[in-house]
Amino acid sequence: MLAGFAMLMASASFAHADGELHIYNWGNYTSPELIKKFETKYNVKVTITDYDSNDTALAKVRQGGTGFDIAVPSQSHLPIWIKEGLIQETDPGKMENAKNISPEWANPDFDPGRKYSVPWQWGSVGVVVNTDVYKGPADSWGILFDPPEELKGKINIVPEMSDVVFAAIAYNGGKLCETDKAILKKARDTLVKAKPNWVAMEYNTIEKMTAGDFAATSDWNGSALRQRLAKPNIHYFYPKEGITFWSDNVVVLKEAKNVENAKLFQNFIMDPENAAMISAFARYSNGIAGSDKFMPADMKGAPELNPPADVKAKAEFMRLCDPATQDLYTKIWTELQK
Known part of the structure; x- marks a missing residue:
């Protein structure tokens, strides 16, 4: 007792x-x-x-x-x-x-x-665009890496290394933890060439997208949903080259x-x-x-939280690569920071 x-x-x-x-x-x-x-x-x-x-x-x-x-x-x-x-x-x-x-x-x-x-x-990582600024197709990482004139100088990149390097690799036909040197060189060149078209590399996307300081950004889907609820002309797109969860x-x-x-x-x-x-x-x-x-x-039913079946089929679950491959990605990232 x-x-x-x-x-x-x-x-x-x-x-x-x-x-x-x-x-x-x-x-x-x-x-x-x-x-x-x-x-x-x-x-x-x-x-x-x-x-x-x-x-x-x-x-x-x-x-x-x-x-x-x-x-x-x-x-x-x-x-x-x-x-x-x-x-x-x-x-x-x-x-x-x-x-x-x-x-x-x-x-x-x-x-x-x-x-x-x-x-x-x-969640997922994709592209967010103010469709009042750019009304064309936006289902590609090219919106950030080879942008239309309307978006040049108005793009932000959320500086999460794994997300950004993967996006550049996917844009060039590669996969998560890609080791093909030709693809990695293309990814590196893509990022370096794209950077002059970016206005910032920062995390503060909700406030700056809704304020109009940015017209496009890489971002997470929940952040994109918050942006759309505050400003209906902001939309989240799933790049056709592939995304990560x-x-x-x-x-x-x-x-x-x-x-x-x-x-x-x-x-x-x-x-x-x-x-x-x-x-x-x-x-x-x-x-x-x-x-x-x-x-x-x-x-419920928000497009940001419900990727289409074809997108889900191609999506990869983000992971860190083996140390040697991760070092290659870090070198690309370090060069991008210069």
């Missing part, structure tokens, strides 16, 4: 936690409503620090002493976090709400059995000080209603079954 009472008290204290939680996440990507709900339910004060790329996040966490409990790496980089021992094996696949993970996301090759990570959101995932850092609160958060976001809050804010799909019924009506 006493043992049962002790277990009940332990369970109650876990359900009514207090203290802090420090989240390290992509900028403009975390629902304030979700955070407020979590803080109220568990009496936990949450702080959020933004980053702008997978490489930035990985470099910061590698340094140690961050003070963060949680990060949200993409599946392309997650194997590195696991291999380098940067995160804890919290076994979210065995948590109470893990039953809500959609089957296609329950046992991914980047984290078999979900030993480390919880689905956050997933990606997913972001919530992990607990090895150096986390608030581990139990971090685990609470992992379980919390696998609840369908809470997952819907995440998607309603950033406008991406998530990996939690049953969340659709809580989504805003304007997300």
Whole structure:
């Protein structure tokens, strides 16, 4: 009897936690409503620090002493976090709400059995165009790399290396993790030649596309949906040469000080209603079954979230290549930064 009472008290204290939680996440990507709900339910004060790329996040966490409990790496980089021992094996696949993970996301090759990570959101990378500025066909990476006159000097490139280099390779007939030197040279030449037509390489696309500072950009589909909802003449296009899908995932850092609160958060976001809050804010799909019924009506059937069958058939899931190939891509990227 006493043992049962002790277990009940332990369970109650876990359900009514207090203290802090420090989240390290992509900028403009975390629902304030979700955070407020979590803080109220568990009496936990949450702080959020933004980053702008997978490489930035990985470099910061590698340094140690961050003070963060949680990060949200993409599946392309997650194997590195696991291999380098940067995160804890919290076994979210065995948590109470893990039953809500959609089957296609329950046992991914980047984290078999979900030993480390919880689905956050997933999406694609494509081309976004202000169709008041350019009214022609835009279903090609050529919009960014060999642009029509109307768009020259008005193009932005989101500076996520893997996305940009893949786009240039695909535009030249290559595939993900391409090693053909002739194709890689064409991709490099394409990027260098295109750069004078770009006005910027930055992440701040939602504000600058809707303000008219940019007329076209490479971008993620959820960002594009937010832009269209703010300004209906902005549209997302799937390049015919090929696109990539990606997913972001919530992990607990090895150096986390608030581990139990971090685990609470992992379980919390696998609840369908809470997952819907995440998607309603950033406008991406998530990996939690049953969340659709809580989504805003304007997300249902949105073209940004529903690629055509032929596009899906050609799409590749973004991953990092072997070190030698990745080095070649880094050299292309470094030259582009000059």
